[in-house]
Amino acid sequence: MIDNRIGAIINFVRRGSKVADIGADHGYLAIELVKSGRASFVIATDKNSGPFDAAKKNIAAAGLNIETRLGDGLKILREGEVDTICIAGMGGSLICEILDSPVTNSVEQLILQPMNAVEKVCAWLKNNSWFIADVDLAEAGGIIYEIISAVKNPAAVSLQTKKSVSPLLEKFNAQKIAKLQRVLDEMSKSPAAIATEKFAQIQAEINSLKQK
Numbered sequence: 616m617i618d619n620r621i622g623a624i625i626n627f628v629r630r631g632s633k634v635a636d637i638g639a640d641h642g643y644l645a646i647e648l649v650k651s652g653r654a655s656f657v658i659a660t661d662k663n664s665g666p667f668d669a670a671k672k673n674i675a676a677a678g679l680n681i682e683t684r685l686g687d688g689l690k691i692l693r694e695g696e697v698d699t700i701c702i703a704g705m706g707g708s709l710i711c712e713i714l715d716s717p718v719t720n721s722v723e724q725l726i727l728q729p730m731n732a733v734e735k736v737c738a739w740l741k742n743n744s745w746f747i748a749d750v751d752l753a754e755a756g757g758i759i760y761e762i763i764s765a766v767k768n769p770a771a772v773s774l775q776t777k778k779s780v781s782p783l784l785e786k787f788n789a790q791k792i793a794k795l796q797r798v799l800d801e802m803s804k805s806p807a808a809i810a811t812e813k814f815a816q817i818q819a820e821i822n823s824l825k826q827k
């Protein structure tokens with residue numbers, strides 16, 4: 616089932632890419648990547664046998680030539696097999712753990728959709744010399760997701776996307792402010808919590824978001 620989130624991920628994939636979909640679960644992203652012609656080749660992986668079997672079943676039903684592999688993160692990939700890695704629907708910390716592999720350096724593009732800790736993923740990219748080429752927002756089921764496209768060498772990759780401001784940005788920032796405000800309200804009940812650096816950081820983040 617293709618929703619706006621999966622659509623936005625696909626939109627970042629360069630035509631003709633060889634893609635590894637890590638944590639493919641149902642396999643919908645992998646299937647649509649091949650069906651749409653965006654990817655010339657996809658390896659769909661998952662660490663857990665339940666989702667892996669579901670992906671295999673859906674891929675077989677779609678009659679597409681997608682390789683499936685059961686295994687942890689990038690451990691089941693060899694350097695040079697793909698040029699693009701997609702990791703979607705996982706926590707930011709787990710995404711960073713998965714990316715800590717020599718295989719990451721062998722690809723040209725990373726497309727990441729963390730469920731949380733987006734700043735951690737951005738810091739990982741910066742610390743490992745990846746360039747954030749574009750960020751998009753997509754709303755599905757009432758939730759706004761952030762999708763990051765990062766490249767190792769912006770000059771060597773001809774990107775099919777260009778930086779633009781998502782029409783969802785205002786709504787996304789409002790949701791973020793509301794979420795942070797709830798944390799602040801909770802912390803405000805304790806004088807000790809108010810005195811913490813975290814309290815000041817959240818307050819500063821709210822102020823900064825309000826100015827956007």
Ligand SMILES: C[S@@+](CC[C@H](N)C(=O)[O-])C[C@H]1O[C@@H](n2cnc3c(N)ncnc32)[C@H](O)[C@@H]1O
Pocket residue numbers: 637638639640641644660661662663666686687688689702703704705709713
């Ligand atoms: C919430 S699903 C997301 C599925 C799909 N990528 C999407 O965005 O719709 C996360 C999937 O990642 C898998 N997963 C978790 N840790 C993993 C790892 N280290 N390596 C590969 N797959 C993993 C889980 O089994 C699960 O199927």
